[in-house]
Amino acid sequence: MPLNGNERLKVLYDYYHLGDEGSFDFDIKKAKKVGADFKNDLCNGMVKYFPDHFEDESKYCKALFIKKYPSSLSDRFINEITSLPVHSITSIDVVPVPKDLTTKVLQKKYLGIESDIIKQQRVRNKNNDFSTEISYAKRTEKKEIEAIMDDVRENDQCLFFVGVTIILMAESKKELESVCETVETIGKRNSCTIDTHYLKQREALNTALPIGVRQVETMRTLLTQSLAVLMPFNVQELNDSTGNYYGINQISKNVNIGNRKKLINGNGFVFGVPGSGKSFFCKMEMGSVFLSGDDEIIVIDPMNEYFDIAQTYGGTVVNMSTYTDNYVNPLEMDVWSLDPNDSKGMIREKGEFMLGLCEQCIGDSLNSRQKSIIDRCVRKMYIDIARGREKYIPVMSDFYDILMEQPEDEAKDIALSLELFVNGSLNIFNHQTNVDVDNRFTVYGIRDLGTELSPITMLVMMESIQNRIVENGQKGKATWLYIDEFHVLLNSEYSAKYLQQLWKKVRKQGGLCTGITQNVVDLLQNYTATTMLANSEFVALLKQANTDSSKMAEVIGVSEAQLRFVTNTASGMGLIKCGSVVIPFDNQISKDTDLYRLYNTNIHEKIAEQKKREAKFAD
Known part of the structure; x- marks a missing residue:
């Protein structure tokens, strides 16, 4: 997408101050008002240019370019280079050739080949050689130019002048040579020659940086279909300016930042087989929401899995059961x-x-x-x-x-x-409410209710929560509601309809509902739930059974290629649909961190961790 002036300056600053990108503090509009120059704020103190590389205060750099292209090239080629774990700049300079000029250039080239063939035949005839055909090289050249002319005429292909410049950066000369060798090897593997801009390092750097100049002439002609393979944009990104962390993009390895408040409808679902990381995913989102603003979080927890995170963040735990001292009055009203x-x-x-x-x-x-x-x-x-x-x-x-x-x-x-x-x-609902609902993090635990009280409690909780969402909406605060084991509420027609109305109503009061459940097939058997899912702009798909993933493809429009990211995948990995963006994510974190121990719900790992702590304490 196009960069504005400040964004261009940010790119320049990131290059000149590698490792200190976060300290950028320059506004071109403010600088223009006071007559300030951006050069001193952006540039570093020294740059040395050599015939085959250049250096500055903190890094060694080399400018490369694609010298020779093969007859066919994989569309993963540029992505393979840009995905290397090194600092680099890859600039693709494209100049379109007008359609009428394209036809003239091709016709001129074709006439030149025909002229060469006629001259070759005349020479042979002069030597009394009337049977020999024209040379293989000229026959091949003629076929190629005819194929290109047919492609331009029939498939509306256009001609472009294209130049690819690559700037590689490293902390030492030895590391730079290693990185360059890797890039050149990638080129050779794809039958593509990558060479150094010898004696043109300064000009190549100016060409690669986003300052709108081209100071090196390494361009060659490519058709539309050939140019398409050089486009690195083969992956969608989830990169909102503000929002929550949703792991790493499995393809581009960039951080996923999504803002559900910006969606048409911020409600969502989280699907996954047992052990796929549904609770872990939701806890990660809860932590991000809680720490990044003043929004409220409410969780309906049928398995008492969210008590630890509520207690860690100073929240309220309401453990509903027949022996509880926490009461919620279903008839409460203003x-x-x-x-x-x-x-x-x-x-x-x-x-x-x-x-x-x-x-x-x-x-x-x-x-x-x-x-x-x-x-x-x-x-x-x-x-x-x-x-x-x-x-x-x-x-x-x-x-x-x-x-x-x-x-x-x-x-x-x-x-x-x-x-x-x-x-x-x-009779736990025949009492006045005594729950502290003013807390920003509230978890309703209903594991110990039994089969008789569980459905009723869910309805009572939803009624109390809806009132809370309306109250928060009047204060200008958003409320994030998470409902685990969502399929439990769908067993009753009234509770399913109540949820459907809640899904529609709370959006206007700033509420964001999230249903957490296992099997997509079970959910899709309920028409009400299907309409709720179709109207949810946010869906997280963790590991799915084959039958579930195929059904999900029909509902949210996931392609067959994307389904591989939810089939036989590791825990914590899957797909996210956020608005129109569908991306594969990796939400895994190190098991040796306190955050993992807080969010983890694997009972076996928790028991092993407890034994490890007891053994350490005994020593």
Whole structure:
């Protein structure tokens, strides 16, 4: 992409101050106002030029160029050179030739060959040699120029003058010679001759740097299809100006920085078979989000895997279970803002939520009579509070009492189904909320709930979290919501629809939802989940089974070539779709770091680490 003035100066500064790139502090607009010159801010103190190399204060450099091109060249050639672990500048100078001039040049060349053939035949005829054909060299040259002319006419090929200049840098003369030998070897392997700009080192450097000059004449003509193989842009990059770290690009080896807030829809999914690194990936993102701003993070954790990271960052851990002291009231609402006409729609939203909650408690789909009774009771409960002088936040027992007052038998049946969760042994939601929701990092652990409480708890958590997202949105803060074992919520029609509405609503309040699950096939069996996935701009694919990866290709448009990055791959590696960019990433870090030990969820590695610490302490 084009560089502006400041970006060009940054490239120059990076070259002249190798190893100190981060100290660049120059604004061309400010300098122009005060009449300052950029030369003293950018250049180093000394540059020495020699016939075959040049030196400055900190490095040895050599300018090379492609002298001879083969008849065919791999499109990986330039990428192979630029991917070497050395500091280098590769400049591809292209000058297009007008189409009419291209035709004239080719015709002139063709006529020249025809003239040479006629002269050759005349000489042979003069020597009474009437049977010998023209020479092999001229026959080949004629076929080549005819093929090029056909290509230009039929395939709309264009002619270009092309020159490739390569600047290699090293810390010593010996290292520089080794690097140059490596590059020349790559050229020979591709039948390409790479030579040194002898006595032209200064001019070659000026040509390679982005200052808009060409001081060396090493150009030759290439057609469009031949020029295409010299383009190094065979890889997409994820390089937003601000955002989160998402590992290393497997192809270009550059750092991936993505900003989900800039996407049309920042919601996303993380897929991967067990052990592929889903939790590790999400913890890395959580850490980046937490440390880079004031956004809030909320995690629904069915396996209690995120307690350690919450405690490390000073967050709140809410371990929901039948013996918990942490309570969340599903009926909590800003009752002081209620009015009898429900002008803000708060009661309607709460009524829809209670339909899902009651369905989970009953264990079967609600019929129309049951839905009407539940909606009536919810409206009566909150409207009575809105009309009353003293406001109070209701709990489940208040809703239970109103159900028992209704004349219909269905109301008694609904109340009986709720009794276990209101007055019975699973009454953890019949209390006022006592959770510290003001913390920036909150984890809801629901591993110990059991099969009866788990679906209900998920709904209650989502309702409480949605209220928190709305509250944060009013304050101008973003909320990152992570839902592990996402497929659990899809077992119920109401919970799936509730999630779908949440996926649509929270975007307007600055919420970013992330679903974490294993098998893509299971998710795609649910139509609601399929639409949620299709509308998610961010998807991380870690190791996938073959059936899952093929299904994923249909949904998000991953090509067959890209599928190899999620099939039989190592843990922590895969594909990221961020908007229109799809890139292979490597999110692995050293196992000897504290960060790895914090984010790791491998129980066997944790046990081995614990034994290692105990043995070290015993010594």
